[in-house]
Amino acid sequence: MAEAEGPGEDLGxxxxxxxxxxxxxxxxxxxxxxxxxxxxxxxDRLSREDGLTQKELARRSRRDPTRLIGHLDALxxxxxxxxxxxxxxxxxxxxxLTAGGRELVRNVRRxxxxxxxxxxxxxxxxxxxxxxxxxxxxxxxxxxxxxxPADAGSA
Numbered sequence: 001m002a003e004a005e006g007p008g009e010d011l012g013x014x015x016x017x018x019x020x021x022x023x024x025x026x027x028x029x030x031x032x033x034x035x036x037x038x039x040x041x042x043x044d045r046l047s048r049e050d051g052l053t054q055k056e057l058a059r060r061s062r063r064d065p066t067r068l069i070g071h072l073d074a075l076x077x078x079x080x081x082x083x084x085x086x087x088x089x090x091x092x093x094x095x096x097l098t099a100g101g102r103e104l105v106r107n108v109r110r111x112x113x114x115x116x117x118x119x120x121x122x123x124x125x126x127x128x129x130x131x132x133x134x135x136x137x138x139x140x141x142x143x144x145x146x147x148x149p150a151d152a153g154s155a
Contacts (some may be wrong), residue, residue, distance in 0.1 A: 029111045033104060039071055040108055045106045046097045080104060144148045
């Protein structure tokens with residue numbers, strides 16, 4: 001039986017190479033703002049869903065809960081997040097962005113978007129939007145609504 005012939009390279013191979021380029025280009029941007037990749041993932045998630053419990057934040061950021069605590073401690077020490085005891089269940093803590101955290105996310109996101117615009121510069125604006133929309137549609141189809149850190153593996 002012959003292998004399936006398609007219009008080029010396998011999706012996984014292309015995405016792996018592209019992810020490497022994106023991570024390489026993002027690293028100095030994050031460093032310039034004084035955050036690690038995981039810290040930015042956490043801050044970005046909170047910018048979209050503020051007030052999550054630590055357990056939910058771990059799930060939605062795909063971070064192991066035991067590793068999340070160290071990141072939250074570092075972010076809290078820098079005044080970027082605030083952790084509050086949940087009055088409905090005093091064993092739980094909710095996490096919120098501070099004004100400084102929101103400003104940092106805005107600034108990092110602005111720099112990342114500029115890098116992405118350069119990266120996608122060979123595409124028309126419409127094709128760039130189509131690419132983002134297509135990738136988002138694939139993710140909505142395959143990602144559980146609230147993935148657990150075990151699903152993501154340890155990083």
